[in-house]
Amino acid sequence: MNAEQARRRRDDWPEVGWTSLRVVQFDNAEQAELHLPPSGCQSVVLVNKGLSRIESRHGSTWRGAEYGPGMIGLTAPGQPTDIRWCGSERSFTTHVELPSALIDRTCVELWGRDASRLGRPDALAVQDPVLSSVIDALCVAARAGVDEFYAESAATFLAVHLLTMHAAAPPPREAGREDHRVRRAAQFIRDNHSQPLTLAEMAAVADLSPFHFLRLFKAVTGQTPYRFLTKVRVERARRHLTRPEPSITDIAHLCGFASPSRLTAAFRSETGLSPSEFRAASL
Incomplete structure (x- = not known):
C-alpha cells in the first residue's frame, strides 16, 4: 500500500495557505505500513478519531503504542521513519508541521543554544492537553479562513511549548513587565x-x-496581539459603518481584513451584529 492509499487528505479540508506552519487533516486506512523520508519540519500528529496499534522504527528498533483520540506523535526534523499501524476502523488525524528553521531560531533567541544541544521533540505517543487544544483551535481557524498572523502566533507558541515540555529546554526567562x-x-x-x-x-x-x-x-x-489587532480593526470598521459610504468590501480592505467575509466574522464576534446590520441601525 502506498502513502496515498494509506493516508488521504480529508475531502472537506480547505486550502489554507499559511506559511508559518502547515496543518492538514487525514483520513487513514485501517492498517498500513509506510516509509517516511526525512522532513525539514517538526511534525506533530493528533489522533482525532479511531483506535489502533501503532509502531515506528528509527534504525533497527521498533517502538509500539496504543493510539486513540487525544494521543499525539512527535517526529523531529531530519528523522527518517518506518511506521505501521493496525486498527479495526479508519482513523482521522490532524498533522501540524513547524519549519525546522523556527525551532532552531527559537532555541537561539530564548536559550542561546543550537537545537541539537537541547534536543528536538521526538516521541511515538504522548498526551498533552495544551497541544491538543492548540491544534483543535488551528483546525477551527483554518476552516474559518483566519489570516497568517494567527498561524504565526500559534507556531511561535508551539515551538516553545514543544522544546520545554518534550525536549530538554528549560522554561524561558521572564521578559520583565516593561x-x-x-x-x-x-x-x-x-x-x-x-x-x-x-x-x-x-x-x-x-x-x-x-x-x-x-x-x-x-x-x-x-489579550494576545492577534486579539488586540482584531479589536482595533473592528473599531475602525465601526467608525466607517456610521456613514453610508464606503462599501463593506472597501471597509474590509481599509481595515486590514483579508476579505469581506473575514470582516463579517470578526465584527459579529465582537458586536453580535453583521456589518450590514450595524450600519442599518446606525444610519
Whole structure:
C-alpha cells in the first residue's frame, strides 16, 4: 500500500495557505505500513478519531503504542521513519508541521543554544492537553479562513511549548513587565492596522523575541496581539459603518481584513451584529 492509499487528505479540508506552519487533516486506512523520508519540519500528529496499534522504527528498533483520540506523535526534523499501524476502523488525524528553521531560531533567541544541544521533540505517543487544544483551535481557524498572523502566533507558541515540555529546554526567562515596550507595539498596531502585520514585525518594534513579545503583551494588556489587532480593526470598521459610504468590501480592505467575509466574522464576534446590520441601525 502506498502513502496515498494509506493516508488521504480529508475531502472537506480547505486550502489554507499559511506559511508559518502547515496543518492538514487525514483520513487513514485501517492498517498500513509506510516509509517516511526525512522532513525539514517538526511534525506533530493528533489522533482525532479511531483506535489502533501503532509502531515506528528509527534504525533497527521498533517502538509500539496504543493510539486513540487525544494521543499525539512527535517526529523531529531530519528523522527518517518506518511506521505501521493496525486498527479495526479508519482513523482521522490532524498533522501540524513547524519549519525546522523556527525551532532552531527559537532555541537561539530564548536559550542561546543550537537545537541539537537541547534536543528536538521526538516521541511515538504522548498526551498533552495544551497541544491538543492548540491544534483543535488551528483546525477551527483554518476552516474559518483566519489570516497568517494567527498561524504565526500559534507556531511561535508551539515551538516553545514543544522544546520545554518534550525536549530538554528549560522554561524561558521572564521578559520583565516593561509596559513602555507594549505601549510602543500597541501604537504601531493602531497606526498600521490596515496592513498585513506579522508577529515578527510587532516583536521587532518592542525589541523582543516573538515569544517574549507574546507573553509580555498578554501580561500587560490581558489579550494576545492577534486579539488586540482584531479589536482595533473592528473599531475602525465601526467608525466607517456610521456613514453610508464606503462599501463593506472597501471597509474590509481599509481595515486590514483579508476579505469581506473575514470582516463579517470578526465584527459579529465582537458586536453580535453583521456589518450590514450595524450600519442599518446606525444610519
